[in-house]
Amino acid sequence: MTLPYIALLLAVTLACAVWGAGDLAAGWERRRGIANRSRLEGEAPPDGPLAVFDRRLRRTELGRVLARRITAAGLAMRVSTFLLLMVLGGCAAILLIGQLLGPLFGVAAAVAVGAVFFGYLRRREDRRKEEFIAQLPELARVLSNAAQAGLSLRTAIGLAADELDDPARTELRRAADGLRLGQSLDAALGDLAERLPSRELGVLVSTLLVSARSGGSLVTALRSIAETLDDRKEIRREVRTILGQAVVSNWAVGILGIAGIAMINQIQPGGLREMSAHPVGQIMLAVGAALFVASLVIIRRITRIDV
Numbered sequence: 594m595t596l597p598y599i600a601l602l603l604a605v606t607l608a609c610a611v612w613g614a615g616d617l618a619a620g621w622e623r624r625r626g627i628a629n630r631s632r633l634e635g636e637a638p639p640d641g642p643l644a645v646f647d648r649r650l651r652r653t654e655l656g657r658v659l660a661r662r663i664t665a666a667g668l669a670m671r672v673s674t675f676l677l678l679m680v681l682g683g684c685a686a687i688l689l690i691g692q693l694l695g696p697l698f699g700v701a702a703a704v705a706v707g708a709v710f711f712g713y714l715r716r717r718e719d720r721r722k723e724e725f726i727a728q729l730p731e732l733a734r735v736l737s738n739a740a741q742a743g744l745s746l747r748t749a750i751g752l753a754a755d756e757l758d759d760p761a762r763t764e765l766r767r768a769a770d771g772l773r774l775g776q777s778l779d780a781a782l783g784d785l786a787e788r789l790p791s792r793e794l795g796v797l798v799s800t801l802l803v804s805a806r807s808g809g810s811l812v813t814a815l816r817s818i819a820e821t822l823d824d825r826k827e828i829r830r831e832v833r834t835i836l837g838q839a840v841v842s843n844w845a846v847g848i849l850g851i852a853g854i855a856m857i858n859q860i861q862p863g864g865l866r867e868m869s870a871h872p873v874g875q876i877m878l879a880v881g882a883a884l885f886v887a888s889l890v891i892i893r894r895i896t897r898i899d900v
Contacts, residue, residue, distance in 0.1 A: 647673045665788045666717035682706040697869040721760050722789045728761040729793050730822040737815035747772050778805055793822055850885050
């Protein structure tokens with residue numbers, strides 16, 4: 594067995610170990626949280642090194658942004674686990690691709706690994722946001738019925754959290770817990786709109802805040818919003834259907850580029866390594882990579898329409 598395959602197996606093993614350690618630490622943290630709720634006042638809760646490291650990481654700007662995105666994506670993962678998996682994947686790409694094709698391709702593969710991790714995170718965020726947007730008409734109707742029954746907006750949010758399915762249940766329960774702990778309505782709804790930014794949710798949150806501040810016919814406004822959101826949901830579905838072919842083309846361009854590099858190296862073994870060792874070859878590879886990335890960005894911009 595050659596060195597690159599040994600390095601790949603080692604990287605996969607380490608990635609699985611980090612993933613398992615993260616899940617184990619998350620289980621310990623949940624158990625610790627249950628134990629802390631049953632403790633008497635004045636008792637210091639136990640803490641572990643993983644939790645301390647994760648809290649320190651969350652205090653940084655990168656940690657706060659990643660924690661917000663991981664929460665919005667609905668992943669049960671620590672920030673430290675996400676970063677460690679990405680670093681291990683980048684190191685494995687440098688060892689494997691760098692050994693097969695050359696150091697320049699190894700660095701490019703490490704950058705690609707980071708892009709894949711953040712792309713997966715963004716994909717999960719977009720999918721969860723789409724699922725939440727699809728639930729907004731029903732959410733508006735539940736809030737309208739609660740307001741018509743004479744319930745306060747805080748109580749209506751908790752009722753909606755019990756009535757709806759995920760992801761609306763999780764997000765609304767988080768907002769309801771914040772309200773019960775003394776968070777203002779503006780802050781709780783603002784956090785919700787920040788985690789899942791969209792025009793539809795922004796309109797709904799603005800309506801709720803304006804009604805809470807100055808009054809007005811909340812029931813009529815929510816019913817009108819529910820009908821509008823139903824229409825927008827249908828339009829978004831039609832747009833996704835129309836642009837399905839362009840989205841497939843975007844994926845095809847990426848797959849064909851990677852397959853082309855592998856085919857060139859298969860036809861002429863060592864050709865890419867020799868090419869990446871000369872300045873002229875490096876310039877040609879840089880220009881080709883820039884054009885390739887530009888094509889992916891252009892196709893993505895064309896296929897992305899904000900309804």
